Amino acid sequence: MLKRLAAPLLGAAVIAVAFAGGVSAQDKPTMGVVVKIGGIPWFNAMEAGITAEGEVLGVDAVMIGPTSADPALQVRAIEDLIAKGVDIIGVVPNDANAIEPVLEKARAAGIKVVTHESPAQKNVDWNFEMASSKGFGEAHAEMLAQVMGGKGEYAVYVGSLTVPLHNEWADYAIAYLKEKYPEMTAVGDRYGVAESVDDSRKTALDLIAANPNLKGFLAFGSQGPIGIGRALEETRKVGEIAVFGPFSPGQGRQLVKDGAINGGFMWNPMEAGKVFVRIGNMLVAGDVIADGTTIEGLGAVKPDGTNIIVDALIPINKDTVDGLADMGL
Numbered sequence: 326m327l328k329r330l331a332a333p334l335l336g337a338a339v340i341a342v343a344f345a346g347g348v349s350a351q352d353k354p355t356m357g358v359v360v361k362i363g364g365i366p367w368f369n370a371m372e373a374g375i376t377a378e379g380e381v382l383g384v385d386a387v388m389i390g391p392t393s394a395d396p397a398l399q400v401r402a403i404e405d406l407i408a409k410g411v412d413i414i415g416v417v418p419n420d421a422n423a424i425e426p427v428l429e430k431a432r433a434a435g436i437k438v439v440t441h442e443s444p445a446q447k448n449v450d451w452n453f454e455m456a457s458s459k460g461f462g463e464a465h466a467e468m469l470a471q472v473m474g475g476k477g478e479y480a481v482y483v484g485s486l487t488v489p490l491h492n493e494w495a496d497y498a499i500a501y502l503k504e505k506y507p508e509m510t511a512v513g514d515r516y517g518v519a520e521s522v523d524d525s526r527k528t529a530l531d532l533i534a535a536n537p538n539l540k541g542f543l544a545f546g547s548q549g550p551i552g553i554g555r556a557l558e559e560t561r562k563v564g565e566i567a568v569f570g571p572f573s574p575g576q577g578r579q580l581v582k583d584g585a586i587n588g589g590f591m592w593n594p595m596e597a598g599k600v601f602v603r604i605g606n607m608l609v610a611g612d613v614i615a616d617g618t619t620i621e622g623l624g625a626v627k628p629d630g631t632n633i634i635v636d637a638l639i640p641i642n643k644d645t646v647d648g649l650a651d652m653g654l
Contacts, residue, residue, distance in 0.1 A: 354609045356386040357406040358415035358601050359399050361484065362520055363390020366573035367547040367594050370654050371417075374598025382606045384413075388598070394485060394520040396420035403427045406436075413437045413605035420487035421446050437608040439601055442490040444632050451604055451614065453623065453633040455592035458490065460636050462497030462545075464590055465569050469502075469541050472567040472587060476508035477540035480532050482519040482553070482570070484546035491519070491545040498543055512536050519546020519570070522555070529556035533566070544570035551577055554585035574641055574649035581646045588642035593654060596622045596637075604633075 358375055360368045372388040379386030389406075391398035396419045404427060406414050414431050418424050421443050428438050428448035440452040469479060481499065483491035495515050502509045512532060518524035525548055533539055533556065544550045550572040557563045563585045571591045580586045600622045607614060614633070619625050626633045641649060 353383055353385040354413065354606060355409075355411040356384055356413040356415060356602060356605045357389055357402075357409075357411050358386065358417075358598070359389045359391075359402045359406070360417045361391075361399075361419050361488075362394045363388075363392060365520075365548065366576045366654075368417075370573070371594040371598035371601075373653065374595035374600075375602055376598075377595075378599035378602040382602060384602050384606050386602050386605075394419050396423035396487065399424055400427050403431065407431050407434055410434075411436060412609050413439065415439045415441070415601045415605060416443075417441050418443045418446065418489070419485060421489045423487070437605060439604050439608070441597060441601065442488070444493065444634065445489055446631075449631055450608055451628075451631055451633060453597075453600055453604060454490070455597055455600075455623070455635060455637045456590070457634050457636055458493040459497045461590065461638070462494040463501045464638065465494070465543055465545075466498035466501040467505075468588065469543055469567055469569050470506045470509060472569075473509065473541050475506045478510055478512050478536055478538050479541035479543060480512045480529075480536075480539065481515040482525060482528070482542065482544040482546060482549040483515050483517050484520040484549075486515070486517040488517075488520075488546070494545045495543070498545075512539060518552075519544050519549030522548045522552040525549045525552025526556045526559075527552075529553040530560065533557075533560055533562060539566060541567040542569070544568065544572075546570070547572050547576075550586045550589060551580065554580035554583075557585045558583070572641065574646045574654050577641070578646050578650045581641070581643055588640065590638045591641055591649075591654075592637050592639060595652075595654065 375386050375388050389402045425447050438449045440446045440449050446452050481495050518528045542553050550570045553568045568586045570589045623635050
């Protein structure tokens with residue numbers, strides 16, 4: 326199976342090679358999961374889960390990771406999967422609205438559609454979340470407030486201004502701080518840079534220079550805490566400015582140990598990759614997902630519309646980061 330697609334745009338012929346042989350010879354269900362961006366630790370772990378569970382369940386499953394977090398590249402990859410005629414398409418959207426028409430096209434062609442990190446997504450069979458938006462946003466906000474002593478200036482990152490889930494986390498976090506800690510104030514609006522280490526670092530350097538009273542960052546997007554942590558080391562602000570958010574433990578391990586990242590919460594992206602395949606396989610088999618249905622990795626679920634939402638939060642801090650990194654996360 327294709328391990329990682331490095332080209333920014335993937336033709337249907339390339340995807341066809343990924344599925345060649347196994348479908349006709351073994352009549353396996355075929356699945357392509359289009360993620361936000363390839364080559365970063367979070368999605369590398371997700372890919373491992375997709376591949377492993379595909380082998381367990383007999384699903385010919387591959388991950389497609391564009392070279393940038395560009396919604397147009399996701400649309401193109403989904404179009405290619407439709408042309409190939411896969412049975413299931415999974416997506417971790419960069420822009421929920423941008424992919425709606427192509428997902429509608431996929432479903433019209435009889436393809437099952439599963440999304441992740443997009444709770445308001447239209448034209449899907451199921452969307453699943455391994456953390457509720459409210460719980461995730463508020464948990465990070467409370468940790469930041471505790472370190473900042475409930476007062477001072479902070480900045481908020483999201484992966485992009487069009488990533489639905491990141492912005493929901495930010496909405497809940499900001500609202501929580503406004504209500505519980507009115508002496509904490511956000512610097513500017515949220516910054517859509519947290520899917521890029523370089524952009525996160527550069528933005529942090531600019532914010533630190535322009536805001537001498539800045540005392541904290543909330544970074545919703547796995548590359549945000551990494552870039553901010555590096556900026557704090559460059560400016561010798563480690564210990565003076567707090568950083569919280571989800572990130573890959575393996576990527577951020579040393580920054581946590583150095584105190585440049587305070588911590589955060591995550592779910593297991595490898596398990597999320599497995600859940601993609603499990604739900605897709607259930608859909609192809611005609612299984613009904615209803616109240617009380619047990620899905621490995623999610624437990625007994627309580628669907629809400631097309632959403633399956635559970636809370637499977639894992640803390641990342643100095644006490645846990647080594648163990649999580651050693652798991653390959």
